[in-house]
Amino acid sequence: MTTETPPPVAGTVAxxxxxxxxxxxxxxxxxxxxxxxxxxxGHPYDGSVNEAMTLITAELTANAVRHGHVPGRDFALRLLATEAFVRIEVTDTRTERRPSPEKVCRPEWDEESGRGLYLVAELADRWGVVPRTGAPGKTVWAEVELPCH
Incomplete structure (x- = not known):
């Protein structure tokens, strides 16, 4: 897990x-x-890759709306597939609210919030946060490795 530069996206298939x-x-x-x-x-709805990435996307986009929202600004999403992994990137325009992969911990059973990034950390093989390129904000990314064929 890293908080800086995401791994390169060589060999992008889609x-x-x-x-x-x-x-x-x-x-x-x-x-x-x-x-x-x-x-x-080729990653069916009921397959582990689709289910994990859909849940990760739900958490990252909900966080972009709830914690990264700046009035009048949208969030951007990018989905990449390579032969080795699938990556989701969610970019918002809020610079000062930057999650830290090192500080994600399991929430107590009776806490009403705080499970989103914990789920991302559990489901993703790698995830992190990088500054938004060319403008204020950040990109939170997560990858799920594909099973060997």
Whole structure:
């Protein structure tokens, strides 16, 4: 797990990118489109890769809406597939609210929030945060390795 530069994306097989409104509806649409796109790319809805990436997307986009929202600004999503892994990147315009992979801990059973990044850390093989390129903000990314063929 890293908090700086994500691993290179050499050998990209497929890519999907789109901007979404920073609303719960935008987050929901992003999650659904990721699930559909992964199914189109050969990762079926009921498969472990699709299920993990859909849940990771739900958490990262919900965080972008709840914690990374700046009025009048959208969040961006990028989904990449290589022969080795699938990566999701969610970019928002809030610079000062930057999660730390080193500080993610299991929430107590009676806590009402704080499970999102814990789930991301448990489901992803790697995840991190990098500054947004060319503008204020950050990109939170997560990768799930593909099973060997």
């Amino acid at each position: 890519e999907f990118a789109m901007r979404f409104t920073s609303t719960p509806r935008g987050a929901r649409l992003a999650r659904r489109l990721v699930s559909h796109r992964l199914d189109d790319w």
